[in-house]
Amino acid sequence: MMKILLVDGTMFGLKTGAILKQVAQYIQELNASYDIELMCFKDYQHQIVDGSPLNEDMKKMIQQFEEADAYIIATPIFQASIPGVLKNAFDFLHPKTMRYKPVSIVANGGTYQHHLVVENQLKPILDYFRALVTPNYVYTHTSHFDDNNNIVDEDVHQRLRELARVFEQYCEMSKTLPKETLDQH
Numbered sequence: 556m557m558k559i560l561l562v563d564g565t566m567f568g569l570k571t572g573a574i575l576k577q578v579a580q581y582i583q584e585l586n587a588s589y590d591i592e593l594m595c596f597k598d599y600q601h602q603i604v605d606g607s608p609l610n611e612d613m614k615k616m617i618q619q620f621e622e623a624d625a626y627i628i629a630t631p632i633f634q635a636s637i638p639g640v641l642k643n644a645f646d647f648l649h650p651k652t653m654r655y656k657p658v659s660i661v662a663n664g665g666t667y668q669h670h671l672v673v674e675n676q677l678k679p680i681l682d683y684f685r686a687l688v689t690p691n692y693v694y695t696h697t698s699h700f701d702d703n704n705n706i707v708d709e710d711v712h713q714r715l716r717e718l719a720r721v722f723e724q725y726c727e728m729s730k731t732l733p734k735e736t737l738d739q740h
């Protein structure tokens with residue numbers, strides 16, 4: 556069974572979690588056979604990558620990343636970048652962890668101007684991992700939500716449905732793509 560890991564990559568804020576829940580629903584509607592798991596960074600005792608022995612939470616986090624077949628990564632924009640805790644989590648992973656596995660990105664910011672953070676900062680990291688990053692991502696803004704963090708913008712819903720549609724196709728495609736490489740890299 557295809558394991559999809561939804562990564563809420565922040566310790567702080569609720570909108571990334573809200574977007575993930577919506578995406579999970581759209582993916583489930585397309586393909587009910589997927590095993591969808593939510594990883595909330597705020598539930599973990601994070602360690603800085605400094606070479607010291609891993610605590611149980613970091614061991615669990617790494618294992619969840621390794622066992623997943625595909626990912627939706629949700630990030631807020633912090634200081635025109637991704638949160639440090641998300642970069643720190645990536646730094647724990649073996650470079651082959653996400654290789655040839657589908658990844659879609661959803662991001663939320665307080666300004667309209669920071670959507671290219673996804674393009675210029677998050678995508679290059681995922682490219683280094685050789686993940687199958689879908690061509691579409693969704694960037695939301697505070698104004699797309701109501702006071703209970705429900706997404707009220709219909710265009711955002713359509714973009715999330717489209718994201719789910721392409722992501723599901725990538726998941727199906729990746730099933731027949733061997734994760735082992737011919738080269739040694």
Ligand SMILES: Cc1cc2nc3c(=O)[nH]c(=O)nc-3n(C[C@H](O)[C@H](O)[C@H](O)COP(=O)(O)O)c2cc1C
Pocket residue numbers: 567568569570571630631632633634635636663664665666667669
């Ligand atoms: C430390 C910090 C830095 C932030 N920097 C930016 C930023 O550079 N650009 C931006 O669009 N939003 C920025 N924001 C806004 C967050 O992206 C926004 O609060 C978050 O996505 C919404 O989460 P919430 O409403 O669920 O708390 C920042 C927020 C914090 C806490």
